[in-house]
Amino acid sequence: MAFDQGTRNRLQRLVGDCRRLLVDEFSLQLQQTYGLDPKAGEITPLDRLAHLSDRDRHTAQLLRETLAHYRGAQADNAEQRKLGIERIVREQAFTVLNRLAALLMMEARGLLLPTLSQGQQSQAFELYRRVAGTALGETGDTYRVFLFSLFDEFAQELPALFDRYAPQGRLFPRESALMQVLDQLNHHEVQPLWAEDETLGWIYQYFNSAEERKAMRKASQAPRNSRELAVRNQFFTPRYVVEFLVDNTLGRLWFDWTGGQTSLRDRCQYLLVKPDEQPEPAPHLR
Template identity: 25%
Template sequence: MDTGALKKFAQEARRTLRDQVSAKLVQVLAENSAARREAPKAVQQLESEIGRTSRDQVIERVAYTWFNRFTALRFMDANGYTAVRVVTPADGQTRPEILSEATASVIGDEVPEAAAAQIRALLENRTPSRDPQGEAYRLLLVATCNHWHAAMPFMFETIADYTELLMPEDLLSQGSILSKMRAVMTDEACQDVEVIGWLYQFYISEKKDEVFAWLKKNKKISAENIPAATQLFTPHWIVRYLVDNSLGRLWMLNRPNSRIRDVMDYYIAPEEAEADFLRISSPEEIKICDPA
């Protein structure tokens, strides 16, 4: 896995997404915007959220929401978890497969009928639009994300109306974030689930550096900035090392001849016999507390 390429992409993606979301925010909140006419409740919700938090926090959160969705969908496409690829073109094509299928009048059941009707109207030029394919694709993305909410609510929260309003515009060009994402999230890279963790780590790395710089200046860190400094990705081997030498160690002390030793690659056997340890007779007796 080329972590250097992942880092470059993730850092650039954060800046790009923030810029695009910020531009959409200005457009949506304009006095006579189309959004105010067509989705007044969503705009009201957006203004309320900005008032409750801040403009920058909304931009940061929405940008990461879409980054998270895009990378998850690319990983799912690469591993065959999606029946029709959502952010990945079919072989020999340039547009995402789900859009190509919709252009051929094939729209999956995961898309609500109302949205499907809008998509057909856009792609058949029955609805005026400066970018019919782009609009249709954004509708497909929202429907897909909401569809996956049932199976993975922790990853695909139902998209709030204002989050949809602030979706980045450029998703189909050769220079789009999706195109650049596919270049680094290759099929090979996506065989390792750690690619998602590394992307998150690199996405927040510049924010983390900023927070640490504030700490050095004794600047108070607000609650929304704490995750950038504390929620760090832990590579698989470190997790294995910690588990093998805590839970695994406890089991081996109670069962010195256990064959579980054969699968604990990072286990370090004690140099001297130990007598002071928790006695257990079955795995069910073990209770684990994660203070985090």
């Protein structure tokens, strides 16, 4: 499936919708569960969060340490705390979206039984539930544990993406929000994209909206902080651009060294070679 403008627009809309759902969900979690208010920048002392389990209490402590790290030498005021909490929410949302996208791409390549593509009716989860029964709680709770077990398995090879204990991957959407996100990811217009290698790259580019990028450039010609620097330059390089660069650098070096006696003339579709070009073999490959 070609990533034409219409396809990219649809994927951009998907990423924006999923980001909003996840940002809203994690903002609520921080406020209602972990005592971090995204709107007011207020932090509830841990000793007042008596409702937390040991795991959630550890997460709450980690979130506070992350917030302090992001603030750094900045003044400890409500505005700086709001900016830090906003960053936490954004990074958690980015991690979860990429995890779910990665699982769907594994499904599309036959590396994983259906896990997300039919939600809680997915084949892999049905098999898991037969074994687990009711030991893990209701269906939503069991599905959550099932996904966590997959994350832990894949974290052995891809910890940067799947490590549930990493500071940027600590949160996970509750059942209602998760189902809404999966509805978006499994839309019939989007499903064919999970078989395409470039999908993750476009998700990377579209997570930060074009409107946000335009607003930054309008406010200042030069980036004012590290986030602006990242957002302004967060662009995905499509495959054809990479192939063009490789074909006309490494490919061209090899073509010249062999005096044109190479199959690269036919195999490299972007190699710029005249039909009758026959260079003298180069003495050195450089």
